[in-house]
Amino acid sequence: MTIAVYPGSFDPVTLGHVDVIKRASRVFEEVRVCVMKNPKKHYLFSEKERLAFLTESTKQYSNVMVDAYQGLLTEYVRAKNARVVIKGLRSSGDFEYEKQMDFFNKRLAPEVETLYMAADNAYSVLSSSAIRELMTFGGSLDGLVPEVVLDAAAKRMGGKA
Amino acid sequence: MTIAVYPGSFDPVTLGHVDVIKRASRVFEEVRVCVMKNPKKHYLFSEKERLAFLTESTKQYSNVMVDAYQGLLTEYVRAKNARVVIKGLRSSGDFEYEKQMDFFNKRLAPEVETLYMAADNAYSVLSSSAIRELMTFGGSLDGLVPEVVLDAAAKRMGGKA
Amino acid sequence: MTIAVYPGSFDPVTLGHVDVIKRASRVFEEVRVCVMKNPKKHYLFSEKERLAFLTESTKQYSNVMVDAYQGLLTEYVRAKNARVVIKGLRSSGDFEYEKQMDFFNKRLAPEVETLYMAADNAYSVLSSSAIRELMTFGGSLDGLVPEVVLDAAAKRMGGKA
Amino acid sequence: MTIAVYPGSFDPVTLGHVDVIKRASRVFEEVRVCVMKNPKKHYLFSEKERLAFLTESTKQYSNVMVDAYQGLLTEYVRAKNARVVIKGLRSSGDFEYEKQMDFFNKRLAPEVETLYMAADNAYSVLSSSAIRELMTFGGSLDGLVPEVVLDAAAKRMGGKA
Amino acid sequence: MTIAVYPGSFDPVTLGHVDVIKRASRVFEEVRVCVMKNPKKHYLFSEKERLAFLTESTKQYSNVMVDAYQGLLTEYVRAKNARVVIKGLRSSGDFEYEKQMDFFNKRLAPEVETLYMAADNAYSVLSSSAIRELMTFGGSLDGLVPEVVLDAAAKRMGGKA
Amino acid sequence: MTIAVYPGSFDPVTLGHVDVIKRASRVFEEVRVCVMKNPKKHYLFSEKERLAFLTESTKQYSNVMVDAYQGLLTEYVRAKNARVVIKGLRSSGDFEYEKQMDFFNKRLAPEVETLYMAADNAYSVLSSSAIRELMTFGGSLDGLVPEVVLDAAAKRMGGKA
Numbered sequence: 001m002t003i004a005v006y007p008g009s010f011d012p013v014t015l016g017h018v019d020v021i022k023r024a025s026r027v028f029e030e031v032r033v034c035v036m037k038n039p040k041k042h043y044l045f046s047e048k049e050r051l052a053f054l055t056e057s058t059k060q061y062s063n064v065m066v067d068a069y070q071g072l073l074t075e076y077v078r079a080k081n082a083r084v085v086i087k088g089l090r091s092s093g094d095f096e097y098e099k100q101m102d103f104f105n106k107r108l109a110p111e112v113e114t115l116y117m118a119a120d121n122a123y124s125v126l127s128s129s130a131i132r133e134l135m136t137f138g139g140s141l142d143g144l145v146p147e148v149v150l151d152a153a154a155k156r157m158g159g160k161a
Numbered sequence: 162m163t164i165a166v167y168p169g170s171f172d173p174v175t176l177g178h179v180d181v182i183k184r185a186s187r188v189f190e191e192v193r194v195c196v197m198k199n200p201k202k203h204y205l206f207s208e209k210e211r212l213a214f215l216t217e218s219t220k221q222y223s224n225v226m227v228d229a230y231q232g233l234l235t236e237y238v239r240a241k242n243a244r245v246v247i248k249g250l251r252s253s254g255d256f257e258y259e260k261q262m263d264f265f266n267k268r269l270a271p272e273v274e275t276l277y278m279a280a281d282n283a284y285s286v287l288s289s290s291a292i293r294e295l296m297t298f299g300g301s302l303d304g305l306v307p308e309v310v311l312d313a314a315a316k317r318m319g320g321k322a
Numbered sequence: 323m324t325i326a327v328y329p330g331s332f333d334p335v336t337l338g339h340v341d342v343i344k345r346a347s348r349v350f351e352e353v354r355v356c357v358m359k360n361p362k363k364h365y366l367f368s369e370k371e372r373l374a375f376l377t378e379s380t381k382q383y384s385n386v387m388v389d390a391y392q393g394l395l396t397e398y399v400r401a402k403n404a405r406v407v408i409k410g411l412r413s414s415g416d417f418e419y420e421k422q423m424d425f426f427n428k429r430l431a432p433e434v435e436t437l438y439m440a441a442d443n444a445y446s447v448l449s450s451s452a453i454r455e456l457m458t459f460g461g462s463l464d465g466l467v468p469e470v471v472l473d474a475a476a477k478r479m480g481g482k483a
Numbered sequence: 484m485t486i487a488v489y490p491g492s493f494d495p496v497t498l499g500h501v502d503v504i505k506r507a508s509r510v511f512e513e514v515r516v517c518v519m520k521n522p523k524k525h526y527l528f529s530e531k532e533r534l535a536f537l538t539e540s541t542k543q544y545s546n547v548m549v550d551a552y553q554g555l556l557t558e559y560v561r562a563k564n565a566r567v568v569i570k571g572l573r574s575s576g577d578f579e580y581e582k583q584m585d586f587f588n589k590r591l592a593p594e595v596e597t598l599y600m601a602a603d604n605a606y607s608v609l610s611s612s613a614i615r616e617l618m619t620f621g622g623s624l625d626g627l628v629p630e631v632v633l634d635a636a637a638k639r640m641g642g643k644a
Numbered sequence: 645m646t647i648a649v650y651p652g653s654f655d656p657v658t659l660g661h662v663d664v665i666k667r668a669s670r671v672f673e674e675v676r677v678c679v680m681k682n683p684k685k686h687y688l689f690s691e692k693e694r695l696a697f698l699t700e701s702t703k704q705y706s707n708v709m710v711d712a713y714q715g716l717l718t719e720y721v722r723a724k725n726a727r728v729v730i731k732g733l734r735s736s737g738d739f740e741y742e743k744q745m746d747f748f749n750k751r752l753a754p755e756v757e758t759l760y761m762a763a764d765n766a767y768s769v770l771s772s773s774a775i776r777e778l779m780t781f782g783g784s785l786d787g788l789v790p791e792v793v794l795d796a797a798a799k800r801m802g803g804k805a
Numbered sequence: 806m807t808i809a810v811y812p813g814s815f816d817p818v819t820l821g822h823v824d825v826i827k828r829a830s831r832v833f834e835e836v837r838v839c840v841m842k843n844p845k846k847h848y849l850f851s852e853k854e855r856l857a858f859l860t861e862s863t864k865q866y867s868n869v870m871v872d873a874y875q876g877l878l879t880e881y882v883r884a885k886n887a888r889v890v891i892k893g894l895r896s897s898g899d900f901e902y903e904k905q906m907d908f909f910n911k912r913l914a915p916e917v918e919t920l921y922m923a924a925d926n927a928y929s930v931l932s933s934s935a936i937r938e939l940m941t942f943g944g945s946l947d948g949l950v951p952e953v954v955l956d957a958a959a960k961r962m963g964g965k966a
Binding site: 345350415417418424435437439440 | 506509512585586594597598601
Binding site: 252294300 | 744747
């Protein structure tokens with residue numbers, strides 16, 4: 001059985017992330033979406049919120065599990081007996097960065113393979129940080145994030161007004 | 162069971178190709194290396210030779226099969242009940258090209274996923290056409306192609322002299 | 323009054339083209355879509371068809387005109403008293419190519435400015451040649467071309483069967 | 484009447500900026516050069532100086548106005564009844580960044596179009612930050628900035644000695 | 645003594661080429677500009693003309709020699725006891741191509757080093773093929789080619805009229 | 806005699822750096838590897854260590870000298886009567902950055918030429934910062950750094966355990 005790990009901050013999850021998860025869930029027996037916790041980083045949404053958003057927006061995929069982890073990605077992958085890390089690629093700039101990560105991860109865990117999926121064009125410039133910017137300036141998130149995030153964002157933005 | 166297809170011309174197979182095949186064979190239950198036949202294209206090595214090179218250089222991977230096909234990649238993938246196409250990415254230029262292919266294949270067969278692997282750095286500028294050029298001008302192929310190709314190339318280059 | 327020229331082969335026009343035309347029609351007083359005729363090039367659709375597709379799919383924009391021209395783009399621009407050429411940019415690769423064209427056109431007609439629009443993400447890997455490829459292999463054109471082209475393409479593809 | 488906005492920090496204005504302004508002034512009825520004020524950012528030249536530099540170096544273009552604004556670009560554009568934002572593109576890296584900005588602005592103000600101009604080759608690696616670096620280390624600014632900036636920079640650099 | 649070879653088609657030599665030659669002549673004891681002859685290629689200017697253009701436009705650099713060669717670059721480099729090949733880099737696209745050539749040449753002659761110079765910005769989109777295009781369509785070559793080429797091009801273009 | 810300067814932080818020196826030094830030492834009469842000191846930057850290895858690593862790992866190249874300098878690169882180059890700066894290029898992204906540096910240095914010292922070498926593929930994603938990351942997380946440095954650095958890193962990493 002091939003288990004794939006899909007790591008990220010997911011602050012918040014976007015429809016681009018959900019698309020990658022859906023496609024990965026058709027290819028691998030189990031997909032573990034893993035919220036990587038970086039104690040030095042400040043997040044807009046709490047870990048609990050981010051996990052809830054992911055759980056809600058992937059509930060229709062029965063072989064997808066949502067998790068959180070603090071530490072090295074390769075350690076998590078090994079602990080779960082996974083062999084594959086999934087990443088979405090939006091642009092050639094993404095790929096240059098990912099080659100560095102791949103090199104790094106291969107050194108720490110040569111048996112782990114990173115596999116890339118081309119992002120759907122509709123999401124090719126979409127990122128969690130773009131969502132946070134749009135929230136700051138009151139831009140519409142419609143068609144960019146799952147409904148559960150739309151609602152949470154509306155509350156946040158409303159609280160501001 | 163997830164079957165992955167690794168398509169190409171393999172004229173001839175390089176150690177970069179063999180590295181991708183080896184890594185894919187660890188992730189997927191079955192890997193079908195498929196020599197795509199294009200009747201309009203002229204090849205340096207015959208189909209029979211290319212298949213023999215691939216068979217010989219992947220014989221240590223028991224879940225790898227070698228095949229040839231004339232037609233659309235997506236048709237082959239469906240005929241074999243595969244759901245995954247594997248591609249190696251060497252550079253960001255490769256990715257720009259692959260995004261076009263991905264778009265095209267998704268239109269023909271939305272259920273088929275293309276997954277990319279970053280090429281090992283050692284092979285990041287290696288290609289079959291570079292091998293053919295080196296053969297034309299008598300450059301060393303050492304460390305670039307499997308032994309079986311080294312031998313065949315030596316014979317060809319010898320035959321030229 | 324600023325007249326803008328939007329040149330291309332439009333073999334056939336895509337929804338990416340139509341999106342650029344629509345956006346340009348809001349900015350410039352007049353937009354002249356110009357089918358550039360290259361006698362050395364072979365086209366899938368006749369000039370008459372290509373003009374008809376463009377006319378039909380831009381009829382809701384009253385300040386858009388459709389035209390055909392054989393010769394240098396800059397000559398056409400001058401003949402129409404236009405000062406602006408509009409181009410869509412899909413990728414950074416597109417931009418590298420366009421910089422060459424810009425340099426060339428500036429030498430022939432320094433008073434003509436080329437202005438670029440970023441393609442809508444939905445169309446960021448879409449091109450007329452991709453459409454022709456999809457037609458060859460029976461892929462769906464849905465959501466990629468205007469209705470009038472969908473119909474014409476269906477007839478062509480049907481005629482093949 | 485089409486009004487175009489050309490936004491930036493202009494700390495200080497370079498001849499690359501002036502070239503874009505000149506070209507835009509030939510295409511649009513009115514060009515509003517807008518010094519965007521970011522209270523969190525530290526500038527080398529005061530807002531007053533930056534406005535003076537721009538006013539002086541664009542005085543020969545009668546349809547160019549110089550302005551300053553603190554807030555969202557799209558708000559300024561709307562307030563001025565402009566429909567176009569002008570940006571200069573120097574490299575394909577610039578374009579990747581601008582695609583993100585375009586996506587963001589389109590969400591906030593879908594009716595505003597961003598149009599790009601390829602930078603003149605002579606200015607393709609020139610930026611305000613490069614000018615500030617050169618000032619720090621005593622490099623020549625000749626041919627890179629308008630005369631008024633040359634003079635101001637000389638005074639600053641002299642004051643240092 | 646370090647001898648550097650600067651290879652190319654030089655059909656015709658541009659001011660971008662002359663700039664690289666001038667800069668190389670300050671660094672290396674001897675610079676051999678080598679017109680590479682490809683019997684399968686069709687040239688606009690004859691070999692004799694191209695050599696004459698190069699000789700005339702580099703005559704002020706006493707350590708620059710002009711040569712022609714048919715065969716492999718690395719063979720020429722070895723025959724001249726040179727250890728260095730000089731190439732101009734205009735864009736990151738150029739570099740991707742040059743990495744392939746570097747790989748190829750290193751296989752044929754590991755002792756030969758290719759050294760790259762960043763093209764002067766003024767010449768960053770200039771190429772011999774752009775010059776030939778401009779000649780075809782009557783564009784000005786002013787500031788793009790040495791005087792001797794300007795004269796020859798004027799004659800050619802005049803002969804056309 | 807042509808003296809070339811190879812500048813960097815070398816925190817620590819990698820086998821990619823050593824490869825560039827070795828190749829430069831075959832081309833230039835003297836190669837000065839210069840540890841650039843930036844008082845605002847925090848280093849993992851002390852200046853003394855970094856110099857010792859470089860000295861040890863280049864001792865077989867008799868025309869290579871190791872140095873340290875605080876100040877502008879161009880000042881150091883002039884002080885040593887050098888005319889050439891050597892840089893390794895790993896990717897097209899590197900080149901975009903280097904063009905900016907080249908522009909800057911040319912302004913400060915027009916007589917100094919920067920020459921680029923394509924990094925060996927084996928080292929195309931290797932950097933000092935990748936080494937420091939690997940040390941932090943206990944990844945293997947084998948085949949990435951000279952032996953003297955391997956030993957020092959092992960001590961550091963041991964001291965951590």
